[in-house]
Amino acid sequence: MDKTSLLNDLKKRMDGALASLDHDLKGVRTGRASANFLDSVVVEAYGDRMHLSQLATVTVPEARLINVQVWDKEMVKTVEKAIAHADLGVNPSADGASIRVPLPILSQERRNELVKIAAKHGETCKISVRNVRRDGMDQLKKMEKDSEISKDDHHSISEEIQKVTEDYVKKIDSVVTLKEKDILNN
Template sequence: MSEGIDFKDIQRRMDGAIAAFKSDLASLRTGRASSNLLDVVQVEAYGSKMPLNQVANVTVPEPRMISVSVWDKQMVGAVDRAIREANLGFNPIVDGQNLRIPLPELNEERRKELVKVAHTYAENAKVAVRHVRRDGMDDLKKAEKDGDISQDDQRRDSDRVQKMTDEVITEVDRLLADKEKEIMQV
């Protein structure tokens, strides 16, 4: 291995982009309720934005219902507002310190919107991977310029970084196709 760049670090950063993409996809609802659907909700609480799971408990009592138990009575309004403003298509029903969120059946138009959101998440993941590739390539060029590695090593390592990038992009495309199929399934 050359002294140009750390391939393990590049792989770790690319794996991080995949993990973030998987998390984003998990927050997209298909036909069933999941506590992950509310992971993207940020609540204005105590002077700052906080993830919903830090101010409430999210459970799934039924296949088409999400229950949110807010810990602080004064936060119920903020949680309700945050869920409505998250643009997830949910209409929470406030019941004391609890919010019930019925999941309506997905219509064709909403399914297509969710597919577009999934494509946006995929593009963001690809951009993150390309940034990692660019950083790796820049490090290789700098190492060659500084005389740490030869031109042949630089070319070989560049090909390796490109191959890693291609593999991760293919994985993003595969995950997107699976999620798209899941969303469009009636």
């Protein structure tokens, strides 16, 4: 493995960690309704556990309302129960083949809890990025031991890996800071 492919592999894996963070943060509620808010809901349907997106269309008609259009009318009550028991702090109500999920206004205390959750997701992502860095450093050591690279190359590549890692940590911090502002101000 050469320097470029090693760095590209590490960047690709770090991008994956960032994508995971983005997905996790979409599930953290802000003051506005978001279709991603219900992504974590799992429904017992047809003898299996299915994500809500496999059973319904989720839309946001208003700033504080989520509408869930269930495709199979027989599943409406089951989906409603799953949303109610998903520990999201909402009270869904069925209306024919659709379910209305009004979002209550967030208290300051709840906003502070959500900020902590967002920060926790950020820390988890940083740990993932640092693990990727460690793997890269381990590969470098092996490459030097196998005489694929010199000691000087090892040193310069390890500095590049460290710089890439620091850049990703800054990206993570900025994404989490944006989410925190969104939680506190909406």
